[in-house]
Amino acid sequence: MEAHSKKMAEVKLFTTWSTPFALRIVWALKLKDVKSDTIFEDLSNKSPLLLQYNPVHKKVPVLVHNGKSVAESFVILEYIEETWKQNPLLSEDPHERAAARFWAKFGDEKVLPSIWEAFNSEGKEQEVGIVKAKENVKYLEEELKGKKLFGGEHIGFADIALGWLAEYENLLA
Secondary structure, eight states, X not given: OHHHHHHTOOEEEEXXXXXXXXXXXXXXXXHTTOOOEEEEOOXXXXXXXXXXXXXXXXXXXXXXXXXXXXXXXXXXXXXXHHHOOSSOSSOSSHHHHHHHHHHHHHIIIIIHHHHHHHHSOOHHHHHHXXXXXXXXXXXXXXXXXXXXXXXXXXXXXXXXXXXXXXXXXXXXX
């Protein structure tokens, strides 16, 4: 009965076209075969529902499951993983889970800011940003060496978390 009620659950994703971080949620829900409704937000004119569901940060993505909201993409990914057990995003091995979380966090805290600095600054500041970005991407490349994905043969938490890199590459191409 519990699995059936989760399957029939109402799932909504508040997002906008411009955030690759909501793609994490889209990908995870697809991998878990969870159907959801997508609500696109205009961040210059935020809806009352978005403000109700994410009153602290007032931003997307926000997942609403049976009327209860979860904000922040990594928190949402953990929630999805704990709620829908099929097609796990995290290994059963504690060290592999920790490594996946480390690389996900590294992407947001080191890689993203360095790429942002490289593209959104000028002169010496941009040069420093480019060096940092290359160094950080090299760490990711080293971690992937000899592997198809961060999770080995299956798409996992770190792959989803770092998927924005490919999305940005598509935008820049």
